[in-house]
Amino acid sequence: MLQVQDIHKSYGKNLVLKGVSLEAAPGQVVGLIGANGCGKSTLLKIIVGLAPADEGTCQFNGQESATSTEVGFMIEEPSFYPNLSGYENLSLIASLFPPDRRPDVDWALEKVGLSERKKDKYRTYSLGMKQRLHFALAIMSKPSLLILDEPFNGIDPVTVIAFEELIGEFAKQGATVLISSHGIRELQAIVDKAYILDSGVIAYKTDKPHEVDLFAVFKDIVARSGAGLR
Template identity: 40%
Template sequence: MSEKVLEIKNLFKSYGKRKIINDLNMTVFKGDVYGFLGANGEGKITTIRMITSLIRSDSGEILINEKSVIKNRDQAIKNIGAMVESPKFYETLSGYENLKLMAKLIDGTSDTDIDKLLELVGLKDRSKDKFASYSMGMKQRLGIANALLGNPDLIILDEPINGLDPYGMRDINELIVSLAKTSNKTFIISSHLLHEMEGICNRVGILHDGKLCIEGDVKKLVSENNVSNLEELFFDQVGGKNESINY
């Protein structure tokens, strides 16, 4: 049986009287590139913030490598690296300097580790250049490198290809797939770009009404639900006309 890197059980979160997450159950296995999908306002970011312990759930359980984020926070979240929303770095520092600054928060990260990460994400030749000079794709690459600091088992990326041109999308997608295969990392990718997610994810979960309406292997889900692709599966599950992929 595959090893569970993330397991969410009966998770709830409300703001006032509004239920955002309503009995969410979710499983991510080692080596997955897992697409966490849902329309705007469905609670993807809220869920990510609970997984990374930025906010607390009302009830339920979140386990990272069988360690509870709620009951054993420090041990659990040391296995997580995340890029939530747009990467935020100091404009006047170089890519290397920014990573070195972030690395001070993580025990055991050497200058050699930083050099290796920059090479891994394709920024070795631009590591000494100021962050302000980076293209959007380069900024995303640095954000991914930052998420990899400390060698976490689980990497969570929120909209990693949002705002990129087709070449940038292709490069970031290829980087994620390569890292998953060569480094045996597990990825959760939150995105509304369904066609792109179908190309890189082996498993997906679609969030709707505060819970996953469907979860599993992409190819099996498409086949079992008699649809042609992930986009059709999405609209089949959440409703709405199949007119746009911007969800």
């Protein structure tokens, strides 16, 4: 169970998150929707421990999520060594894991359909392949909590479907999945619960995302807060 409570975060004088709370149960796929700069990525970074929160707590199964060993994530642009192959990149990071939790790199590459190209240098990969490798990194340790920030950015519809299937597969096996995306329609198809983040606060929450028009709700929130293009 992921429990995020009253998270505050500021960068200098800019208050990015103002008391954000959310919950995600095992086997649940939770969507986080919001405009650019509303604080989605910051929240996800805090959950995985890449950024410290000013206030508030993030716990996963009773343990601080930032230090939990059961977390896999895909946040922002992938950062891999361009002169190494996809396999070498994942293997190097896998070698940083303790021996008893060493991830299965081959399994992850097969899952994302990169087995054929695993020995090619990362710099020769297309944008979609880079995203797939990033996804493989997130899942290679078979995590119980999967955090995905804009996983569908820059990938073709076939890969989107493949990713959605993989996410569903993880959730079925009992993993908690938290996804942020601009693609509301894509997200709506796979989530069990959705939050809309606007200007650092949770502006909307639903446990029945299939029964509401999330796009219309989001449009309405943006119009009310004036957070659209200015």
